[in-house]
Amino acid sequence: MALPFPKRKSVPGVLASFEHIDSATDAIRGLRAKGHRDLTVYTSHPNHEVEAAVGHTNSPVRLFTLIGGLTGCTAGFAMTIWMSRDWPLLVGGKGIAAIPPYVVIAFELTILLGAFFTLGSVGLLSLLKAGRRIAYDPRFSDDRIGVFVAARGSDVATVEQMLRDAGAVEVSHAS
Amino acid sequence: MTTTALDREAEADLQFAPQLRMTQTHADVTRDVISTLGTPSRGYYMLLFGAVGLFLVGLVTFAILLKDGLGHAGYTPPILWSVFITTFVFWVGIGHAGTLISAILFLFRSPWRTAVYRATEAMTVFAVMTAGLFPIIHIGRQWIFYWLLPYPNQRYLWPNFKSPLIWDVFAISTYLTVSTLFLIFGLIPDVAAVRDKVSGWRRFIYGQLSLGWQGTDTQWRHYSRAYLYMAALATPLVLSVHSVVSWDFASSIIPGWHGTIFAPYFVAGAIYSGIGMVLTLLIPLRKALHLEHMITDYHFDNLSKLTLLTGSILFYAYAMEYFVAWYSGNTFEQVTFFRRAFGPMWWAGWTMIICNAFVSQLLWFRRIRVNLTALFVISIFINIGMWFERYVIIVSSLANDYVPWAWDGMNPTWADWGILAGSFGWFGMYFLLFARTFPIVAIQEIKEMIPMPRRRAGGGHH
Numbered sequence: 001m002a003l004p005f006p007k008r009k010s011v012p013g014v015l016a017s018f019e020h021i022d023s024a025t026d027a028i029r030g031l032r033a034k035g036h037r038d039l040t041v042y043t044s045h046p047n048h049e050v051e052a053a054v055g056h057t058n059s060p061v062r063l064f065t066l067i068g069g070l071t072g073c074t075a076g077f078a079m080t081i082w083m084s085r086d087w088p089l090l091v092g093g094k095g096i097a098a099i100p101p102y103v104v105i106a107f108e109l110t111i112l113l114g115a116f117f118t119l120g121s122v123g124l125l126s127l128l129k130a131g132r133r134i135a136y137d138p139r140f141s142d143d144r145i146g147v148f149v150a151a152r153g154s155d156v157a158t159v160e161q162m163l164r165d166a167g168a169v170e171v172s173h174a175s
Numbered sequence: 176m177t178t179t180a181l182d183r184e185a186e187a188d189l190q191f192a193p194q195l196r197m198t199q200t201h202a203d204v205t206r207d208v209i210s211t212l213g214t215p216s217r218g219y220y221m222l223l224f225g226a227v228g229l230f231l232v233g234l235v236t237f238a239i240l241l242k243d244g245l246g247h248a249g250y251t252p253p254i255l256w257s258v259f260i261t262t263f264v265f266w267v268g269i270g271h272a273g274t275l276i277s278a279i280l281f282l283f284r285s286p287w288r289t290a291v292y293r294a295t296e297a298m299t300v301f302a303v304m305t306a307g308l309f310p311i312i313h314i315g316r317q318w319i320f321y322w323l324l325p326y327p328n329q330r331y332l333w334p335n336f337k338s339p340l341i342w343d344v345f346a347i348s349t350y351l352t353v354s355t356l357f358l359i360f361g362l363i364p365d366v367a368a369v370r371d372k373v374s375g376w377r378r379f380i381y382g383q384l385s386l387g388w389q390g391t392d393t394q395w396r397h398y399s400r401a402y403l404y405m406a407a408l409a410t411p412l413v414l415s416v417h418s419v420v421s422w423d424f425a426s427s428i429i430p431g432w433h434g435t436i437f438a439p440y441f442v443a444g445a446i447y448s449g450i451g452m453v454l455t456l457l458i459p460l461r462k463a464l465h466l467e468h469m470i471t472d473y474h475f476d477n478l479s480k481l482t483l484l485t486g487s488i489l490f491y492a493y494a495m496e497y498f499v500a501w502y503s504g505n506t507f508e509q510v511t512f513f514r515r516a517f518g519p520m521w522w523a524g525w526t527m528i529i530c531n532a533f534v535s536q537l538l539w540f541r542r543i544r545v546n547l548t549a550l551f552v553i554s555i556f557i558n559i560g561m562w563f564e565r566y567v568i569i570v571s572s573l574a575n576d577y578v579p580w581a582w583d584g585m586n587p588t589w590a591d592w593g594i595l596a597g598s599f600g601w602f603g604m605y606f607l608l609f610a611r612t613f614p615i616v617a618i619q620e621i622k623e624m625i626p627m628p629r630r631r632a633g634g635g636h637h
Contacts, residue, residue, distance in 0.1 A: 041392040056392065115357075142368065
């Protein structure tokens with residue numbers, strides 16, 4: 001079940017299913033060496049070997065976390081200071097805009113906006129590829145490892161053969 | 176095969192705690208956890224009806240308070256914070272164990288958290304949801320609670336940001352939001368795993384809730400990073416929330432409240448009470464859902480050690496409070512603490528000390544730490560003790576302020592007990608519904624603990 005995005009285009013290619021992690025990573029490395037860059041690997045849990053084989057760099061999520069945290073911190077101080085000065089009332093012998101008590105508010109907003117930006121960025125980064133419909137098998141969330149390779153025409157047969165040679169237990173053609 | 180630093184760390188975890196080495200396969204884990212979502216037993220429905228019944232008691236009590244006002248509750252000047260605020264602090268405290276286990280132990284790479292963190296995190300969210308109701312009940316005019324929030328209004332007024340009560344509004348609402356997001360975020364891959372195993376309308380609903388999760392390499396790449404940062408954000412948050420709650424008291428000048436030790440004292444107490452509630456819930460849940468092979472003695476042993484640590488910090492804090500009262504030379508401070516132990520509320524004072532400081536010391540013995548019956552009984556003592564701790568701190572301090580002729584005791588009324596009972600029903604109802612609707616053990620994280628099958632023997636690690 002996927003999100004109801006309107007024009008999701010199916011990507012033609014080959015979908016392979018693996019039982020063994022080393023077979024899957026062999027296949028990924030082999031395909032990448034042959035110039036197949038449009039790969040999608042499905043695993044039921046995050047796996048470092050897959051990550052290394054696919055060759056991902058660090059996710060940009062951390063940048064969003066930083067921006068969110070800084071925005072929250074600034075907003076916390078700006079809001080409290082501006083609101084105190086907007087209607088100046090002396091409370092507890094402190095200055096109108098007293099920094100130490102406002103640290104608490106700024107801290108909470110740092111965390112809150114940091115969390116919003118972090119999760120928001122995951123959603124945003126996932127949307128980048130949401131327009132493509134790529135073949136999937138429900139067993140990939142259980143114990144199988146899936147590898148989808150975008151391929152068309154004469155490539156299909158070669159890719160299928162490579163996946164089988166690497167040890168795929170099932171290979172199917174998706175159009 | 177090259178191994179990354181993270182692989183070596185994961186392997187080191189298992190060497191450190193061989194008890195965690197699982198014999199199941201990935202398919203076993205999916206099947207076992209999803210089997211907990213099957214048709215509930217009669218016992219489950221009885222518990223659920225019990226919880227809903229208690230919640231209704233609370234609801235009716237609240238309706239009467241709404242109609243007539245707070246006069247029905249046991250407020251007696253000068254004790255104008257009593258059972259509702261006590262119960263508020265109690266539930267916020269319960270809500271601390273979950274994030275401690277899910278976020279702090281995640282950053283510390285304590286692998287034993289994996290099997291228990293989902294249940295404790297759910298408990299956290301529901302406990303904070305319960306806690307949040309109490310300040311609103313307590314303010315009396317519940318329909319204008321939003322005056323606590325900074326919004327442009329015709330009175331041209333802004334909240335007083337120098338007040339710890341406003342800090343509390345921000346701390347609790349941030350904590351509720353972030354811990355709920357953290358719980359939901361952790362659930363997404365597991366909900367997708369359930370979606371792929373069920374059929375019919377269930378498949379549709381879990382499918383919508385899984386937000387299109389497929390476990391692709393790109394999704395995991397962003398997800399794992401985001402989870403790490405969420406844990407890093409939640410860690411200072413969980414330590415700050417109960418500190419802010421403690422400042423509700425510590426920044427006033429009431430004898431018995433005005434102590435610099437309050438923040439760490441409250442945080443330790445919160446974690447202690449939270450783990451107490453985790454034990455109370457997890458011991459029967461493990462049996463009812465047949466999760467004995469996933470949640471083992473090893474987990475209870477570790478939870479008990481955490482209880483022992485925080486219980487001992489409480490022991491120290493109690494002793495230190497008495498020392499500070501004596502050493503301060505302040506008569507009012509001294510009288511307050513004398514009357515805590517020997518005044519009209521001596522029974523509450525001793526309940527708190529015995530249940531928290533002394534009962535927790537039993538956990539020095541391994542035989543008790545792995546004896547689930549003993550542990551369950553101890554956890555009940557912890558729950559009772561920690562409710563009384565807040566009752567003693569709040570009520571007995573207010574009862575002995577600076578004007579001796581105003582000194583008075585208070586007796587909770589049916590309205591206090593009705594709302595308290597309702598809060599347990601409200602909390603229990605959500606927890607029971609959650610336990611049968613969502614995977615109570617994190618499927619995806621348990622799978623991470625199990626090495627993936629290999630065609631070639633050796634060569635690299637998980």
